Amino acid sequence: MEQPDAIIHQPVRLKIMAALKPLPASDPIEFVRLKALVNATEGNLGAHITTLEEAGYVNVEKDFVAKRPRTRIGLTKQGRRAYEDYLDFLRAIIGAGEAP
């Protein structure tokens, strides 16, 4: 990767991807929990999730629990791979910076 992934290369979206990474694919996180985790406002988080969803990096599931709406977000396989590639890109820069 010569250039960073422009979708992930944004601080809030990077945090979202990092927060989703350790979660199992079958157990997506609720929007409210993710909001607290990445310390973002509802509107801000919603906009970033839309960007990630359009890129195919996250899945957004909407349903009702006890008549209350619930939104859950999970990482897709493509998103998981893109995130790993982005981390490799960062490590490569750090490695190049440390090289004599």
Added chain:
Amino acid sequence: MSLTSKEAAESLAQAEQARRRSAELYHYSRAAPHFILWGGIQVVGYCGTYLFPYHSNWLWAGLILAGCIGGFIIGKRCPDREARPQAWRRFAVMIIAVAFVLGTYAVMWPVHGTQPAVFPVLLEGAVFCAIGLWVGLRYVVTGAVVFAAALAAYFTIHDAGILLLMAAVGGGSMILAGFWFRTV
């Protein structure tokens, strides 16, 4: 778009921090129902022992069995499908814990009635502290509070009233910790 190695290191550190916090909170949320279950079992067990001391062995045997089955069911219903086949391990952990407590009594038979009331709660506190070293601070805080309160109770209360205090310290604190673990 170019990044310096310092910026890359900062981004990597932020990502790692977010990943670690998310993993920790996920672990807490999965453990929470087990904490509430076993906290409730301890409250019923200690209060039942206080009220019906001559039936305490059967009461505890039934409660522990119910807890093991309940823990297994919670594990089987875990939203993480990959973790479901591991549900039997929680069952096994409780059997090991009960075997350890009974084995300890066999080797070092309690000489006072308050000892068997306090020992399982002390063990619970110590185990939570140890788990916390790997998982996160909330376990350490819960374990330290439980351990200290149980020890303080042992040296200050010398009658059956200690059973009610252990219901609050051992069971109550687990229930509270369970609700705490559900928060972000």
